Amino acid sequence: MAKADKDMAVGLDVGASGITVAVLNHAADAGQEIAGLGFSPSVGFDRGAVTGLDDAIGSVRRAVAEAELTAGVNISFVHLCSDMPDMLVRLGSVKRQIDGGRSMGRRELLETHEQIINGCLPAGYAAIQLTGFRYYVDGKPVSNFRGGGGGELQVEAVAVAAGSSRVEELHRCFTEAGLKVKQTVAGPVAAAAAVLDGVEQELGVLLVDIGAGMTRAAYINHGSISDLAVFPAGAGHITSDLAVVLHTTLEEAEKVKTIHGIRPVQGHIKLRPISGLGERNVPGDLAHRVIKSRLEEIFEFINGFIRKLDLTDTLPGGIVFTGGGSRLAGILDLAAERLSMPVRGGTCRMVPETVSREESYRYTNAIGLALRGAGQRPATRRARGRLGGGLVDRLFHWLP
Ligand SMILES: Nc1ncnc2c1ncn2[C@@H]1O[C@H](COP(=O)(O)OP(=O)(O)OP(=O)(O)O)[C@@H](O)[C@H]1O
Ligand SMILES: [Mg+2]
Incomplete structure (x- = not known):
């Protein structure tokens, strides 16, 4: 089986009743189409959190295996959503001086993201997603962090978070299942991409x-x-x-x-x-x-x-x-x-005709995740290497 390549984006949603996977083929000449779907009852999870690691790994692998079979590709990367009951949203903001004529580099941007997270989340919480970026230079809105010019750059973002031990355990489950999480996204953000x-x-x-x-x-x-x-x-x-x-x-x-x-x-x-x-x-x-x-x-x-x-x-x-x-x-x-x-x-777009109307709702988050994933820029190896993996990898994928 071929590897899912840069033309494929895979969304995986851990729901209380089931794990769903959607493989989106977004090759330019083919347009966008769902190449495969997978489903497995979610055993080993309780409302998004891992309660039994081995069972959870098994559930994830079964859902992924079904998607691999239907799409005819090997899946190694996923865009993940696993909502938990303690999920919360906080608005964060950070200010930094920028030199005249030099826009903020990626490393500084990553540091800025970390500062936003550290500044706005309560103790014991880890960020699931940073979104809704807004930028101001000397108090005036600018369209992106590359605003140029000099002065004080203020970056605002919305952080979605959940209890850090649960988030870490979730990532451990995916690592042990042999999957790399490209990005985590809050469920409603994923659903929005599919139905709004x-x-x-x-x-x-x-x-x-x-x-x-x-x-x-x-x-x-x-x-x-x-x-x-x-x-x-x-x-x-x-x-x-x-x-x-x-x-x-x-x-x-x-x-x-x-x-x-x-x-x-x-x-x-x-x-x-x-x-x-x-x-x-x-x-x-x-x-x-x-x-x-x-x-x-x-x-x-x-x-x-x-x-x-x-x-x-x-x-x-x-x-x-x-x-x-x-x-x-x-x-x-x-x-x-x-x-x-x-x-x-909300009606989920792009559900293949082979899926019955009764079942199509299940794939909303997974398809939304894949659609969002398809719209993202890949991180460069060099820039990632400077800062290490783990959280930094995830921070990187928050880049607007
Ligand atoms: N036609 C229907 N009428 C009523 N309830 C339904 C219908 N179809 C599905 N459900 C209910 O929807 C629930 C599953 O929905 P969904 O797949 O969105 O949940 P989930 O993603 O697994 O859970 P969560 O989002 O809470 O983690 C089940 O409780 C199921 O009984
Ligand atoms: Mg759900």
Whole structure:
């Protein structure tokens, strides 16, 4: 099998329910197309963090092997997303003097990035991603760090971070799985690349990802993420609520959730017999209330985020939902009512026709990661060599 080369970008998303991989071929003459996809249930992970190293490595390898097989290439580099419940966003800023006529070199830029991270993150947190760079020379906005001229350069950036021990363990898992992480990206940033257009991202949009294990709300404007909040419950919790209240298995509860969603159910729902209990009928209204109460909690979280950022009148792009939970039947109507905003479900671009509509949502983050990866410049060996590997490699890929 050939190696995935510079014309391929690979995205890998570690979700609570599954690991997904997307291989994007972006050779100039072929345009862009998804060359392969992979999926594996995420064993050894708990909401983005490694809980069992060997199992986690196995899950990653299985998802990657499937993508390698379908794309017909060997994968050694990935763009990674693995959202964790303690993820946070901080705005950082650093100032430095620049000589007249000499623009800032890459080494200085890397140091600047490290200073931003050190200055804005709480103790015990490590950066997942630096994004949303803004530059000012003597207080005036300039388009990039190569502003030239002399004076005081101020660099502002948004740092997305999570607990450092979990981030380190995650990277260890990928190293031991034989993969090099080219870049880590927050889930909503990856999803944005797959479901939003440039205008929405510029004008302001709220992206809400209701996954299996958590819900994230991210405010994206001026083309990058401004703020993000994580709520530690998602569609998987609806399934477990139903299983507990209806006294049934997770499989049966999952069926009730996907068949009925948030639509009112008249009469009774028939549940398959489970050990010790025969076939049973449970009131449809009970299932409806269970699902609705978890969703109300999620909408209250979103409303809290909108209030905190004072976004009520400033969301031209409205609210875009992604993640498996956003496929719950009837959820968008309830969301529009509870959030008093235009809402829509995000459709992932570039999903191959061979993937069913029911499964296509799964690949949103992986495809978004690959699309972002395809748009990035490779780092030069010489510049990397001066500063060593590890964090510096990742810092390098934050270069705008
Ligand atoms: N049609 C549907 N109706 C209701 N729920 C659905 C539907 N399709 C998928 N789901 C739910 O979506 C969840 C999986 O979504 P997704 O793949 O986005 O999660 P994940 O990425 O693994 O988790 P996370 O993002 O929290 O780490 C599961 O709980 C699944 O039951
Ligand atoms: Mg997810």
